[in-house]
Amino acid sequence: MITKEEVLSREEISRRVAELGAVISRDYAGRSLVMVGVLNGAYIFMADLSRAVDLPLEVDFVRVASYGTNTCSSGTVSLVKDVELEVKGKDILLVEDIVDTGRTIARLREIFAKKGARSVRICALIDKKERREVEVEADYAGFTVADGFLVGYGLDYAEQHRQYPAVYKIVSGV
Numbered sequence: 001m002i003t004k005e006e007v008l009s010r011e012e013i014s015r016r017v018a019e020l021g022a023v024i025s026r027d028y029a030g031r032s033l034v035m036v037g038v039l040n041g042a043y044i045f046m047a048d049l050s051r052a053v054d055l056p057l058e059v060d061f062v063r064v065a066s067y068g069t070n071t072c073s074s075g076t077v078s079l080v081k082d083v084e085l086e087v088k089g090k091d092i093l094l095v096e097d098i099v100d101t102g103r104t105i106a107r108l109r110e111i112f113a114k115k116g117a118r119s120v121r122i123c124a125l126i127d128k129k130e131r132r133e134v135e136v137e138a139d140y141a142g143f144t145v146a147d148g149f150l151v152g153y154g155l156d157y158a159e160q161h162r163q164y165p166a167v168y169k170i171v172s173g174v
Contacts, residue, residue: 002161002173004151007142010165013125013153016142017045020123021052024093024140034090036083038108039063040162041097044154045142049095059110060085062106077107082154088116097154098126099141102134108134125165126150 024033030056037046037143039061048059063081092112099105104147105122112120123140145167151157152164 001057002151002157003171004165004168005171007150007169008144008167009128010155012073013142013166014048016075017048018052020140021049021054021144024049025054028053028055028091028093031091033093034058034060034085034087035095036087036108036112037061037095038052038104039081040159041156042095042125043098044162045097046095049123058085058090062108064108077104079111085110087117091115092120093140094120094122096122096124097139098128098150099124099136099138100128101129102126102132102136105138106134106136125153 003047010083010113035046035050035057035061040063044090050059060083060158061081062079062083065078065080081097090132094105094112096105103124109122121139122136125136125142127138127141127144149157149171150167152167154162155167156162157170
């Protein structure tokens with residue numbers, strides 16, 4: 001059994017998602033946007049964010065593997081599910097639950113650039129800059145969280161704990 005402490009409340013997350021939606025709507029005004037969520041972690045964040053964006057949207061998902069059941073990345077990023085939409089010439093917003101080492105999101109940015117996307121930007125609920133191994137910046141970051149293994153609002157530990165409405169730091173039990 002894990003013990004956890006709340007880091008981001010449901011209300012804080014809701015407010016920040018609305019703010020991000022407004023900024024993204026302004027930045028992409030007059031253009032259509034393809035939001036690409038990184039499964040499984042981004043599904044809750046992306047659902048809320050897509051409703052907060054006031055633009056024509058296309059939505060798709062990719063799935064990558066790098067953590068497995070561990071609390072730290074294996075360092076290898078493999079694409080398990082690719083997008084089904086055509087992305088050539090389109091503005092892509094990669095939506096991620098957390099940018100940690102940077103490996104996954106940097107690899108995805110590279111993949112979409114090679115597919116001919118007009119632009120590729122990153123929106124992350126949580127940015128953990130102190131753990132970066134690959135230089136990458138989130139264009140839109142919800143929160144910067146300094147330390148701890150986080151769960152909830154899509155974030156998981158061994159595919160568990162995604163369903164919590166807030167974000168928690170695991171303090172024991174891992």
